[in-house]
Amino acid sequence: MKNEKVLYREYLKSKNLKLTKPRCVILAAIFENHGHFNVDELYEQIREKHKNVSRATIYRTIPLLIESGMIRQSLRCESKDIYEHTYGNENHLHFICTNCGKIIETSFSKVADQIDKLAKNEGFEITEYSLAARGLCKKCKKKELKSEK
Amino acid sequence: MKNEKVLYREYLKSKNLKLTKPRCVILAAIFENHGHFNVDELYEQIREKHKNVSRATIYRTIPLLIESGMIRQSLRCESKDIYEHTYGNENHLHFICTNCGKIIETSFSKVADQIDKLAKNEGFEITEYSLAARGLCKKCKKKELKSEK
DNA sequence: AATTTTATTGAGAATGAATCTCAACTGCAT
């Protein structure tokens, strides 16, 4: 967490932006979290301790955090944007169960290698992967088999 | 195009739904198109010939076409959902230029193979891939290099 | 430390894509 704050401060300075209280609170809340979050969840989480951070500020802060490379947009779920923090810089491939909503993360270095090759062919420079596959998770697949009979 | 209509009729029948004029017009418009479309574009395209098909009907028809397997949701761009028809069943990997909006499609069978392996590990059954990478296309990359000096 | 400059904030209004409502309408089976 210390690390993130330092990076953030530097990023903001480089853009002539200010390290304000709300921005710190939001950063901390995100890194308290593990896994994915959307704006609503984040807002509720923050509200528990800080009654005076508005949704608008969260919405305004997210692009900064993305630009600075600390979080990334990962998916869309129930017509809400979902984000995740970037620990080192590992990207994920997401398996999203269309039945129960479960999200399974897998590392994907081999997949990325293939994609990088394809990108190179096109002269395309990738800054962000967005890889997902929808379908049924193990549990829901079993349920479906049962209910068919 | 004939083919699609037959498939569509069958799908609708199987669900006790009717093959109506607006549904036909929408189907035809989609298959006139090559590549991607969003609801607005489709609406404008249809409007040129048929003044009496509403946006609402397009929005209502799209889930049917997805369910029947004739189109799929492919991306999100400028906060609009984007769709594409499924010719055979080839999926694509999309490279989306964050500067000019260009979308480059590449086939991705090798990538899919890797992903299928990962899915198998998780006992996950994939019904739909959603693979994209954002970044800069060739042209925009060049421009950026120039403007930096 | 006080002042000036400039970015930032919260609150609520505005936007815009997608969904819903409902009375009028249309396929389609009989």
Add this chain to the structure above:
DNA sequence: ATGCAGTTGAGATTCATTCTCAATAAAATT
């Protein structure tokens, strides 16, 4: 042709996200 669903267009509604603006706070300057 008749009747029963399912369907439609138009506009209202929803809901995530963005914008506006006067009040405020952080950094820069003195």
